[in-house]
Amino acid sequence: MEEYKILAINPGSTSTKIAVFRNNKNIFLKNIKHSAEDIAKFKTIADQFSFRKEIILDELKQAGIDVNKISAVVGRGGLLKPIESGVYEVNEAMKNDLRNSIMGEHASNLGALIADDIARSLPSARAFIADPVVVDEMEEVARISGHPKFKRISIFHALNQKAIARLHAKSIDKKYEDLNLIIAHLGGGISVGAHKKGRVIDVNNALDGEGPFSPERAGTVPAGQLAKLCFSGEVTYDEVKKMLTGKGGLVAHAGTNDAYEIELKARSGDAKAKLLQDAMAYNIAKYIGSMAAVLKGEVDAIILTGGIAHNPDLVEYIKSMVGFIAPVAVYPGEDEMQALALNGLMVLKGEVMPKEYK
Numbered sequence: 001m002e003e004y005k006i007l008a009i010n011p012g013s014t015s016t017k018i019a020v021f022r023n024n025k026n027i028f029l030k031n032i033k034h035s036a037e038d039i040a041k042f043k044t045i046a047d048q049f050s051f052r053k054e055i056i057l058d059e060l061k062q063a064g065i066d067v068n069k070i071s072a073v074v075g076r077g078g079l080l081k082p083i084e085s086g087v088y089e090v091n092e093a094m095k096n097d098l099r100n101s102i103m104g105e106h107a108s109n110l111g112a113l114i115a116d117d118i119a120r121s122l123p124s125a126r127a128f129i130a131d132p133v134v135v136d137e138m139e140e141v142a143r144i145s146g147h148p149k150f151k152r153i154s155i156f157h158a159l160n161q162k163a164i165a166r167l168h169a170k171s172i173d174k175k176y177e178d179l180n181l182i183i184a185h186l187g188g189g190i191s192v193g194a195h196k197k198g199r200v201i202d203v204n205n206a207l208d209g210e211g212p213f214s215p216e217r218a219g220t221v222p223a224g225q226l227a228k229l230c231f232s233g234e235v236t237y238d239e240v241k242k243m244l245t246g247k248g249g250l251v252a253h254a255g256t257n258d259a260y261e262i263e264l265k266a267r268s269g270d271a272k273a274k275l276l277q278d279a280m281a282y283n284i285a286k287y288i289g290s291m292a293a294v295l296k297g298e299v300d301a302i303i304l305t306g307g308i309a310h311n312p313d314l315v316e317y318i319k320s321m322v323g324f325i326a327p328v329a330v331y332p333g334e335d336e337m338q339a340l341a342l343n344g345l346m347v348l349k350g351e352v353m354p355k356e357y358k
């Protein structure tokens with residue numbers, strides 16, 4: 001069998017994860033954490049391009065990986081136009097949209113750009129993205145907000161939610177397409193999706209003022225108070241945007257995007273940290289409850305995943321609130337690196353045709 005080496009690149013809001021696969025075997029994996037201060041040095045996401053790219057190349061060099069043998073670089077897909085689930089070859093239209101931040105700014109915008117840049121520097125490598133954060137399978141009824149000027153849109157951890165859904169389905173000998181699941185990805189941002197027979201029919205916009213608060217996002221905030229603040233003359237547009245994304249959530253309340261730090265403080269008796277952690281868990285559970293209504297109570301399982309799903313206290317809090325709906329399964333961390341690499345491998349082996357982004 002022909003041997004392919006694949007580099008997977010996953011820029012998240014609080015980390016850059018990289019992995020190298022030889023066919024479907026993982027031979028290198030690294031999770032580089034970025035503190036709130038590190039990230040705050042950059043005005044825009046585009047400004048982080050060289051910082052994140054150099055970190056990736058340094059790590060590969062230190063690990064002794066021969067990059068010249070790489071056949072595909074697969075990046076986490078960012079804020080593109082809403083598109084269907086799948087693997088896409090990086091092209092000029094995609095790069096233009098990402099460079100111009102047509103749908104906003106998020107670290108995942110760098111996935112395709114860095115993948116393309118690295119692939120171009122190699123003898124024969126192609127660049128792809130898979131299941132970007134803009135995968136959109138929402139039902140029409142879920143798109144309508146309380147005012148025609150505001151439309152609900154699908155921005156979430158599509159890659160990991162889909163990968164974990166398939167992993168869970170396999171573990172119980174079922175197909176993803178036969179199950180109804182509620183999946184909460186608990187990372188730098190938090191998304192809670194209702195998966196109905198393989199389609200995410202509703203999900204909170206994890207990036208932009210919707211859903212539970214997260215390590216670095218405010219989530220849903222009282223709209224009237226937000227409008228008042230915006231016209232108070234006390235804050236600029238950019239400052240308000242940062243309050244919602246980047247400097248909201250745990251960063252605003254406690255000055256850190258590290259949920260593990262809050263977990264340790266809460267466990268050692270810090271009452272403020274405990275209340276903050278409980279509030280985050282409470283809001284996650286509340287959104288899971290709303291997705292149970294979306295699925296009309298027909299829920300095969302609730303799945304908790306992402307970095308914060310490592311926290312046993314937070315997981316117990318959520319279970320105590322939503323355990324009556326369906327069994328709760330916990331998949332701490334993510335399966336994104338394998339999902340990226342396997343999508344690239346399927347294209348290289350000719351098993352799937354990459355889609356074209358227009």
Ligand SMILES: Nc1ncnc2c1ncn2[C@@H]1O[C@H](COP(=O)(O)OP(=O)(O)O)[C@@H](O)[C@H]1O
Pocket residue numbers: 012013014015186187188189215257258259260261263306307308309310311333334
């Ligand atoms: N072992 C752990 N225990 C508790 N929290 C953790 C653990 N590992 C990571 N986290 C928390 O998970 C969050 C990051 O999750 P992750 O899914 O890696 O995010 P992202 O990809 O959005 O950067 C951070 O706030 C981090 O503190």
Ligand SMILES: CCCC(=O)OP(=O)(O)O
Pocket residue numbers: 011012013014106108133155156157187188189190206207
């Ligand atoms: C943009 C939606 C996905 C998201 O929030 O990712 P991070 O948790 O990596 O910021």
